[in-house]
Amino acid sequence: MQQKIQGKFIVFEGIDGSGSSTQASLLYQYFQQQQIPAVLSPEPSNGIIGNLVREALRQRLQFTKDPEKFNRQLAYLFAGDRHDHLYNEIDGVFKLLGEGIQVITTRYYFSSLAYNANNPSEYDFIYRLNQDFPDPDLVFYFDLPVEISLERINRRSHQEIYETKAKLTQVRQNYQQIFQTYPGHWYQLDATNPPEVIHQKILQIITDLDFAVESGLD
Template sequence: MNQRLFIVFEGIDSSGKTTQAELLKNSLIANQQQAVISPEPSNGIIGNLIRQALKKRIIFSKEQDLFDQQMAYLFAADRHDHLYNDVDGVFKLIKDNYHVISTRYYFSSLAYNCDTVEQFNFIQKLNDRFPNPDLTIYLDIPIEVSLARLQERSLQEIYETKAKLTKVKEQYQQIFTAYQGKAIAIDGTQDQQQIHQTIVAQVQAITKA
């Protein structure tokens, strides 16, 4: 397994991205591979600003369209830093012989920050120079499952409503239907270990190709 990969997990809220990312990282390390989880929003300055906005501790605009547009700009700026910074950027880590696993990438911006074709085209243009991951894993769960899992949290974020998640799920389906890169969709309601084994098999297939 000489090839170092940039792997992205996508899905609506509480689809299991963090859990599966951690399982994959541990599996790679157990097989004598260096691996790290590097999420979006990132842990950098812009990423922390985004996290505060998602928790409603910062209000950029009370008008939803303007808020989504502002968030789209911030996510794109954070994504550039996430990929290219010289300290812990994705490509710096890959150069240092790490597999990099991200929970969310530009697919999330396309799914969460637009409701119209015009908005979609705007966000797509903001992100069209970012490279595709080596593998994208879309964890698909019903809206009802997402909402039930979210109820267990003490604090919900601004996009965690039934109406918003329904729209996001529709957007994801359109995105991955048209996507030309390497991606797989997995039923996120399956047993965690079953999902994990499917993912490991996909990663091994890429590294052995």
């Protein structure tokens, strides 16, 4: 009996406007074209807690007017949603991976560290909240200057609470700190390049990695 191949957990990260959702969709379409089982499963998830987080980010739901308390509350909610996203028995990440499905996620615990930490104390708190979550098989980090991020965001019909110059500047700095010490498989990509150029780079990286052969991507 042929052993089922474990799926791979691929994460896309970057500040708002960096194109991570676009690239995740392009990779998903590529997998579909190659008849490789795959799902797009972003965070916040589509679960109960994830929907609560989305409402808070859109400022349709307000827990407190205190920014420090708001960040801490969101950090707890993100962690709860992340646990559900990974481990729920309906469409959780690990259930899908066990079925040989590639899981593409936009945002993971890296985003919590980048967006919800405003100082070293908060960073340590959020790190502890997320320290038991497993590392993904591969992370793509899309680096983008804040000025370009804001230009792209301003074209949208609505903006979220974290989409300000001061916040995104701090988030970008946090991302750089995170990936300076992250020991897993990750690649930084220049998000100012055209989407198709970035997509081809992602495909090249994936097909060059050993795990891509195991997933049937060769």
